[in-house]
Amino acid sequence: MSRFCLPRDIYHGKGSLEELKNLKGKKAILVVGGGSMKRQGFLDRAVNYLKEAGMEVELFEGVEPDPSVETVMRGAEAMRKFEPDWIVSMGGGSPIDAAKAMWAFYEYPDTTFEDLCTPFNFPELRTKAKFAAIPSTSGTATEV
Numbered sequence: 001m002s003r004f005c006l007p008r009d010i011y012h013g014k015g016s017l018e019e020l021k022n023l024k025g026k027k028a029i030l031v032v033g034g035g036s037m038k039r040q041g042f043l044d045r046a047v048n049y050l051k052e053a054g055m056e057v058e059l060f061e062g063v064e065p066d067p068s069v070e071t072v073m074r075g076a077e078a079m080r081k082f083e084p085d086w087i088v089s090m091g092g093g094s095p096i097d098a099a100k101a102m103w104a105f106y107e108y109p110d111t112t113f114e115d116l117c118t119p120f121n122f123p124e125l126r127t128k129a130k131f132a133a134i135p136s137t138s139g140t141a142t143e144v
């Protein structure tokens with residue numbers, strides 16, 4: 001038997017970014033790529049909504065296309081130091097997928113990339129932080 005699970009909630013359309021102000025938590029790290037989210041004003045809006053939710057916000061910027069292992073490990077280290085209870089990623093597939101890997105290494109620092117590649121072998125996430133993805137491109141399905 002196979003099982004396919006989707007995220008519990010997917011918000012879309014006008015006003016969906018504003019839902020960030022309804023998240024419950026103390027700290028959020030926002031993971032983004034090369035700067036388009038900042039140039040278009042979405043990054044500032046997201047930071048402001050998270051602050052409206054009462055959270056301290058830290059940025060992890062500059063995730064490159066096809067992120068390197070080094071970028072993922074730097075992000076996981078930033079998360080271990082900041083100790084967020086929310087990981088929010090904005091942009092295309094690269095920053096969102098990198099943020100998911102950072103999340104895994106944040107929650108399980110002793111894991112390896114090989115562990116991540118073994119189907120149904122990874123422990124439960126959401127023990128330290130929850131994850132939210134805000135895609136800027138369609139068709140990658142990285143948010144699922």
